[in-house]
Amino acid sequence: MTTMTDPPKESFQLSMLLNDTRYRSLTFQAIAAILLALSIWYLGNNLIQNLRAAGLNISYEFLGNPSGYDINQTLVEYDSQSTHARAALVGILNTLLVAFLACVTATVFGVIAGVLRLSKNWLVAKLMAVYVEIFRNIPVLIWIVIIFTIMIAVLPGPREFRGADPDASMFLGVAAFTNRGVYIPQPYFIRGFGGVADLLLVIAFLAGSFFAVRAVNARATRIQEATGERPQTLWTNLAIWFGPLIVLFLALGLTFDVPALKGFNFAGGIKIGGPLIALWFALSIYTGAFIAENVRAGIQAVSKGQTEAASALGLRPGRVMNLVVLPQALRVIIPPLISQYLNITKNSSLAIAVGYADITATLGGITLNQTGRAIECILLLMLFYLTASLLISAFMNVYNASIKLKER
Amino acid sequence: MKKSVFFGAATVAALAAGAAAAGTLDDVKARGKLNCGVTTGLVGFAAPDANGEWKGFDVAVCRAVAAAVLDDPNAVEFVPTTGKTRFTALASGEIDMLARNTTWTFSRDVDLKFEFTGINYYDGQGFMVPKDLGVSSAKELDGATVCIQTGTTTELNLADFFRANNISYEPVPIETNAEAQQQYLAGACDVYTTDASGLAATRATFEDPSAHVVLPEIVSKEPLGPLVRHGDNEWGDLVRWTLNALITAEELGVTSANLAEMAASAGGNPEINRLLGTEGNLGEMLGLPADWAVKALAVGGNYGEIFEANIGEATPIGLARGLNAQWTDGGLLYSPPFR
Ligand SMILES: N[C@@H](CCC(=O)N[C@@H](CS)C(=O)NCC(=O)O)C(=O)O
Numbered sequence: 001m002t003t004m005t006d007p008p009k010e011s012f013q014l015s016m017l018l019n020d021t022r023y024r025s026l027t028f029q030a031i032a033a034i035l036l037a038l039s040i041w042y043l044g045n046n047l048i049q050n051l052r053a054a055g056l057n058i059s060y061e062f063l064g065n066p067s068g069y070d071i072n073q074t075l076v077e078y079d080s081q082s083t084h085a086r087a088a089l090v091g092i093l094n095t096l097l098v099a100f101l102a103c104v105t106a107t108v109f110g111v112i113a114g115v116l117r118l119s120k121n122w123l124v125a126k127l128m129a130v131y132v133e134i135f136r137n138i139p140v141l142i143w144i145v146i147i148f149t150i151m152i153a154v155l156p157g158p159r160e161f162r163g164a165d166p167d168a169s170m171f172l173g174v175a176a177f178t179n180r181g182v183y184i185p186q187p188y189f190i191r192g193f194g195g196v197a198d199l200l201l202v203i204a205f206l207a208g209s210f211f212a213v214r215a216v217n218a219r220a221t222r223i224q225e226a227t228g229e230r231p232q233t234l235w236t237n238l239a240i241w242f243g244p245l246i247v248l249f250l251a252l253g254l255t256f257d258v259p260a261l262k263g264f265n266f267a268g269g270i271k272i273g274g275p276l277i278a279l280w281f282a283l284s285i286y287t288g289a290f291i292a293e294n295v296r297a298g299i300q301a302v303s304k305g306q307t308e309a310a311s312a313l314g315l316r317p318g319r320v321m322n323l324v325v326l327p328q329a330l331r332v333i334i335p336p337l338i339s340q341y342l343n344i345t346k347n348s349s350l351a352i353a354v355g356y357a358d359i360t361a362t363l364g365g366i367t368l369n370q371t372g373r374a375i376e377c378i379l380l381l382m383l384f385y386l387t388a389s390l391l392i393s394a395f396m397n398v399y400n401a402s403i404k405l406k407e408r
Numbered sequence: 409m410k411k412s413v414f415f416g417a418a419t420v421a422a423l424a425a426g427a428a429a430a431g432t433l434d435d436v437k438a439r440g441k442l443n444c445g446v447t448t449g450l451v452g453f454a455a456p457d458a459n460g461e462w463k464g465f466d467v468a469v470c471r472a473v474a475a476a477v478l479d480d481p482n483a484v485e486f487v488p489t490t491g492k493t494r495f496t497a498l499a500s501g502e503i504d505m506l507a508r509n510t511t512w513t514f515s516r517d518v519d520l521k522f523e524f525t526g527i528n529y530y531d532g533q534g535f536m537v538p539k540d541l542g543v544s545s546a547k548e549l550d551g552a553t554v555c556i557q558t559g560t561t562t563e564l565n566l567a568d569f570f571r572a573n574n575i576s577y578e579p580v581p582i583e584t585n586a587e588a589q590q591q592y593l594a595g596a597c598d599v600y601t602t603d604a605s606g607l608a609a610t611r612a613t614f615e616d617p618s619a620h621v622v623l624p625e626i627v628s629k630e631p632l633g634p635l636v637r638h639g640d641n642e643w644g645d646l647v648r649w650t651l652n653a654l655i656t657a658e659e660l661g662v663t664s665a666n667l668a669e670m671a672a673s674a675g676g677n678p679e680i681n682r683l684l685g686t687e688g689n690l691g692e693m694l695g696l697p698a699d700w701a702v703k704a705l706a707v708g709g710n711y712g713e714i715f716e717a718n719i720g721e722a723t724p725i726g727l728a729r730g731l732n733a734q735w736t737d738g739g740l741l742y743s744p745p746f747r
Contacts, residue, residue: 056521068564070579080567149590157595159541179596180553180578263551264541264598265578274596352558355581361558366581369492369559372499372520 051375062371063088069366071357073273084367091362092384098279098358099345099388105284106344107337110291115321117296128292135289141350143286148278148354155179161261174258176266181273183259183266190253198252205244212240275356279348287344294336298329330403338396342389349385359384432504432636432643433477433695441483444470445503448488448584452609452718452725453509462486465718466507469528469634472704473505473650476696481707490583491559495520498637505647507634509603511561521638525648528633528711530731530740532626533565534604536611539621541598546625550575555588555597557581562602565628585610603630605719605727612724646694653701655743656683657710659734664709671702683746690746711741 017027051057063085070080075093078086117128135143156168158178170176176183192198216233224230259269302325310324311317351358352365360381368377436442446454446466454464462470462484471481487503498506499520509531510516512524535546543549546569556563558581570577580597582588589610592600600607604626611617634651636644657663660680662670667684674686681687685698694700708714715732719725733739 068567070567070570070577072578072580080564080571152591152594152596159595159598179594264549265551265553267551352581352583355558357581361581365492366558366563369495370515370564372495372515374496374499 047375058376059373060376062367062373062376065371067367068370071362072355073276073357084363084371087367088359088363088380091357091359094356094362095345095348095351095358095360095384096388098276098283098351098356099341099348101280102283102287102344102348103341105280106287106291106340109284109288110340111295113288113292114295114299117292118299132289132292135286136293140282140286140347141353144279144282144350144353147282148274151274151278152179158261158265161266170259174256175269176259176261178266179274180265181271182277183269183271185256185258186268186270187254187256189249190255192252201248201252202245205248209241209244213237216240273356275351275354278354279351279356283344283347287340287347290343291337291340294333294340295329297336298331298333299325301332302328327403331400331405334396334400334403338393338400341392341396345388345392346385432640433646436477436504440478441485442470442474442477442505443485443487443503444473445487445489445494445497445506445508446470447508448490448586450509450585450606450609451613452723453605454486454507463718465529465714466509466634468708468714468718469507469651469654470505471707472654473647475707476650476653476700476704477646479697479703491557492583494559495522498522498635501637504643505634505636509606509632510635511603511630512633512635513561516635522635523638523641523644524633524635525644526633526651527631527740528651529605529631531603531605531630531632533562533601533628533630534607534626535599535601535623536592536607536620537599537623539619543623546623546627547573547575549577549599551577552598553578553580553596554599554601555580555582555592556601557585557588558583560602561628561630566601569627589613603632605632605725608727609719609725612726617724642695646696649694650701650704652743652746653683653704654711654714655734655741656746657701657705658712659736659741659743662705662710664706664713667702667705667709671699679746 017023064083066081067084067087068080069087071078071087071090073094074090075097076086076090078090113128113131116124117132119125119128155177156179158176158180160167161169161176161178168178174185189198193201216236220231220233257268259266259271262268306324306328307320310320315323348358349360349364352361355361363377364381368374371377444467446462446464449455450464452464454462454466457463467486470484470486474484475481487497489497489503489506489508494506494508494510495516497503499522505525506522507528509529511531512527516522517524535549537543537549549570554566554577556566556579563579563581566577566579577599580591582591585602585606588600588602591597593614600610602610604622607622611620611622614620634647636647656679660677660683662680662683670680671684671686674681678687682690684702685691685700689698691698691700708717712729712734715727715729716722719727721728729737729739731740733741735742
């Protein structure tokens, strides 16, 4: 008695594009896509026509011409005879520098503030809450300008370090805090082999120590697992870290070039420019407030049972946080952290407010203005920020994947 | 999401289309307002006074054009622009003309496609330092930190000057005159450099102007003048001849005091008659009423009067006429004839 008939095979009709729910969304998406493409085409066409009407054309030749302007912070060789492309490179490096520095310090600020905000100490918790709310709710541009203005007004100018009885003096005789920047001693080797070679040597020594320390720790773990008692490794490790390095420094003749007042400014040493400091600090402290909230959310997402179980095992509160809670919280913290890093990179384009020569200030500012190639410069800027953002998120996603809960 | 992208795009397209239209004169008449780009604030050249009314030497050019075209010197929308934003504002059609201490250079004229309609101030770049630095020449500035406005010719001249003299400096790029002033006074830079007229104007606003000196070197030529977009020659002519009218009026002795009387009926000097429209049809050729120049002159008088009232020796800025005297007085001001 099984007379199951197949449902009548219905043929496709045009009206089904609208009436049939299976096709309707596809139809609308196709229409939207066509409209979008048309409007992009219209805009592009409009742009090209208007440019032609105004007698302008798109050309990147200007990148090869001498820029004609100087830049105050250059990580690579550059002067006013260098090309616009080189000026853009200087800007890119400056952007990456401040973004990197700010990401590191913002993370440090954020983790500290986020953890402390959950502290049982009422005062500490409230202080952190105030920090988060104040910094998160005032635009970062304002912070940049405030910090820079305070720096200019409060710190002494180099002029005030001059004379027999100066108004200002150097910190411990080796570092100068001025309203143009901070000058610190620069280490160098008298018997060195030249910049890069020395650097590689130091890195090689550090890497050697790193692996040696890893071996020592692995051995300690093995002993711990076998006997239940972990041998003391602190002193050995410290010796491994510092011993070889000190020997190397002595061999190469480590010396410091201490900044000294010369003419209008301090000369010698390393200069960390005022604009860099203001931008770096403002970005870190602002983004740090956001990261603090991510960290707090991450910690609170770890179930209380974990903390209680860890305490029941006899772990001290600090260890509970470091060994049990934070590693699990990281899974919740990392994804929003990625977008904070992207924000830092993009917000660093506010640099021009304090005269920091980032890519927006060089390529998107002076070059654009002096050559009048607005569209070309803006397109390049977009390309740069897009690439930088995508690279950062790709990198962080790899990291995220590596700490994800691994089901075994 | 998609919707907002689309509307955003539509707005951009509409703006772009608006900018391409050519008849600026018609646009201004239809709008009933002249959009004039000026500085963000440089006392004497263009700055709002205590009542919020824009005053200054460059502002006077805008007002003269507005009076000639719209018969109302107050029918001007002043758009503050920085060294960086001014050219985009003009090229995009946001402003009809730019009168902002802007130097006439080859590349701005030819490559950026602007049309300079004359020179209202012959200037050059100078350096200002605090007196107690004890510097007496720009050549002694080796190693100095220098505040500059970014997006200007100043920036380029500075690099050239220090390079030519084989001395070094550290530039501090700044967007507006006000910020530059703040940093200079706080000692964040040793030197402020810009057009000498701008230095004088900036120094005049200091609490103690005498504590600062302008060094003797003038390191460049900075012919400053109003400009418009390439491609609308009628509009360019109008701005050019309004400026020329101000200059010619001084040369011919037409002042605010005698303007009404001279414009009432044709007098003995045919060029004055043509200028004031009591003879010939110069106004008609520009597409304006015959008394267009009378209206322009009625705003603040002739070039000399505008100069003295805004930046002249009787003002705190205290600039002498120098190169900006009439050619008959040994200066460079030389308007082509009204004929
Ligand atoms: N003439 C130069 C410099 C023009 C310039 O920036 N001048 C300054 C000082 S003279 C100014 O007008 N600043 C007013 C402001 O900040 O808006 C140029 O055209 O590039």
